[in-house]
Amino acid sequence: MDSARPTNGERFTVFARLMHWIMAVMTLAMIFIGVIMVTSVSHRDLLLAIHRPLGTAILVFVVVRFGYRLFHRPPPHPPTMHPWDRLAATASEYLFYALLFAQPLVGWALLSAAGTPIVLFDGVRLPAIAPHSTTVYAVLRDAHTVLAYLLFLVFVAHLCGVLFHSMILRDGVLDRMAFWRPARAVQEPAPDAARAVPPLERRGG
Numbered sequence: 410m411d412s413a414r415p416t417n418g419e420r421f422t423v424f425a426r427l428m429h430w431i432m433a434v435m436t437l438a439m440i441f442i443g444v445i446m447v448t449s450v451s452h453r454d455l456l457l458a459i460h461r462p463l464g465t466a467i468l469v470f471v472v473v474r475f476g477y478r479l480f481h482r483p484p485p486h487p488p489t490m491h492p493w494d495r496l497a498a499t500a501s502e503y504l505f506y507a508l509l510f511a512q513p514l515v516g517w518a519l520l521s522a523a524g525t526p527i528v529l530f531d532g533v534r535l536p537a538i539a540p541h542s543t544t545v546y547a548v549l550r551d552a553h554t555v556l557a558y559l560l561f562l563v564f565v566a567h568l569c570g571v572l573f574h575s576m577i578l579r580d581g582v583l584d585r586m587a588f589w590r591p592a593r594a595v596q597e598p599a600p601d602a603a604r605a606v607p608p609l610e611r612r613g614g
């Protein structure tokens with residue numbers, strides 16, 4: 410199966426890989442911060458003060474990443490992937506984009522509906538993007554929870570897919586998004602080493 414491992418040309422670009430890992434860490438952190446925030450009384454204000462700017466940063470990142478994706482085609486899927494597998498992978502990528510775009514906007518809108526100032530840092534505030542209304546707040550607050558569950562679900566499905574490919578099929582899917590060298594490239598002998606060892610028939614043995 411090693412022949413299915415990606416070469417450098419079949420990997421995502423360095424920028425795409427950087428964005429992927431930064432956003433993965435930020436999104437997971439946001440889900441956990443959000444859950445602790447609504448379940449803890451003592452640290453709620455501090456966590457919300459982290460949650461607002463980090464969530465807004467995710468919105469900026471997803472816009473940049475999606476724009477980049479429109480102009481840079483990802484590498485082709487490995488041949489070990491069936492058509493339905495490719496469809497599921499592509500669908501989950503777009504679902505990720507949609508959720509990562511919608512979730513921060515809903516968070517921003519729910520604070521707008523609550524009528525509270527949306528402070529990112531000292532002196533930096535976001536404008537309201539929804540009318541000040543208890544009903545709108547209630548709907549958006551529930552939507553924020555549902556989207557968080559959906560995000561976590563898509564994340565778990567994504568992780569299971571990657572683990573299945575990496576540990577069962579061993580087709581190097583993870584190498585496409587990693588910063589380490591793909592296994593095949595590492596195993597390739599250096600040109601100098603190949604020349605240094607003479608072929609058996611010329612060694613006279």
Ligand code: HEM
Pocket residue numbers: 436439440441442443444446447453460461462463464465467509512513514515516517519520527553554557560
């Ligand atoms: C990808 C980005 C985001 C993720 C993954 C996320 C995730 C979460 C989660 C998991 C919760 C807890 C929901 C619950 O259990 O009911 C939450 C609550 C909340 N989030 Fe977000 N969020 C994001 C962006 C934002 C943004 C940008 C804002 C505001 C600018 C925001 C404001 C809030 C507020 C006000 C709450 C409710 C806090 C409370 O009721 O005590 N979120 N978020």
